[in-house]
Amino acid sequence: MTLEHLPISFFKNDALTVAPALLGKRLVVSKGEVILSGMIVETEAYRGSDDASSHAYNGKTQRNSNMFEEGGTVYIYMIYGSYFCLNFVTGNKNDGQAVLIRGVEPLDGLDVMRFNRFGVFGKKPIDKNLTNGPGKICKAFGIDKSYNGESLSGTKIFITNEKKISKQSILSSSRRGITKGKEHLWRYYIHENKFVS
DNA sequence: AGGGTGATATACT
DNA sequence: GTATATCACCCTT
Numbered sequence: 001m002t003l004e005h006l007p008i009s010f011f012k013n014d015a016l017t018v019a020p021a022l023l024g025k026r027l028v029v030s031k032g033e034v035i036l037s038g039m040i041v042e043t044e045a046y047r048g049s050d051d052a053s054s055h056a057y058n059g060k061t062q063r064n065s066n067m068f069e070e071g072g073t074v075y076i077y078m079i080y081g082s083y084f085c086l087n088f089v090t091g092n093k094n095d096g097q098a099v100l101i102r103g104v105e106p107l108d109g110l111d112v113m114r115f116n117r118f119g120v121f122g123k124k125p126i127d128k129n130l131t132n133g134p135g136k137i138c139k140a141f142g143i144d145k146s147y148n149g150e151s152l153s154g155t156k157i158f159i160t161n162e163k164k165i166s167k168q169s170i171l172s173s174s175r176r177g178i179t180k181g182k183e184h185l186w187r188y189y190i191h192e193n194k195f196v197s
Numbered sequence: 198a199g200g201g202t203g204a205t206a207t208a209c210t
Numbered sequence: 211g212t213a214t215a216t217c218a219c220c221c222t223t
Contacts, residue, residue: 044218054218063206078205079204079217079219080202081201081203081204083220085218085219087218102218135219177219178218
């Protein structure tokens with residue numbers, strides 16, 4: 001497996017550029033001996049002061065402060081009291097932009113993921129239910145608030161090149177779960193991939 | 198379709 | 211300090 005990090009400069013672009021470009025890249029989470037990884041298949045872009053449904057819209061708060069860090073920083077938040085969501089900050093410091101990871105196709109550590117999600121080991125066939133949603137990904141990968149503020153240039157969590165996705169198989173749609181403001185086609189996903197939510 | 202879940206921000210005493 | 215509304219979700223029917 002390729003272990004070359006994507007350069008941090010990759011994340012210092014607009015969220016609308018980074019979100020589709022992340023499709024087909026590999027998310028790697030390293031826990032000592034155990035490596036968990038998967039291919040990113042669905043993302044959503046969130047911008048700053050011009051995006052009413054972004055956490056950053058009303059400026060910096062205790063929860064979202066890491067969203068105002070420089071591109072290449074990890075932003076984790078808890079939603080509905082139960083689930084964590086994984087985001088990568090994009091652009092420059094104080095932009096308040098990020099990309100939410102919504103769908104991942106598991107590659108390494110499937111048995112551990114299955115245990116994290118359902119509390120059982122086993123060699124059952126890969127279930128799309130494992131990682132087809134932002135909360136599910138964090139549960140499967142064991143990502144919690146302790147990853148908030150980590151840099152993607154480190155070894156705990158990072159992104160590598162996996163596979164080139166042809167432009168035709170990248171589709172976009174409106175974002176999910178959005179109730180505020182004007183909605184845009186800022187959700188990106190790989191056509192007909194099983195792990196899209 | 199409907200409910201569980203509790204952290205978070207904001208607006209009040 | 212308390213109260214209330216609001217969630218970038220998941221699971222079960």
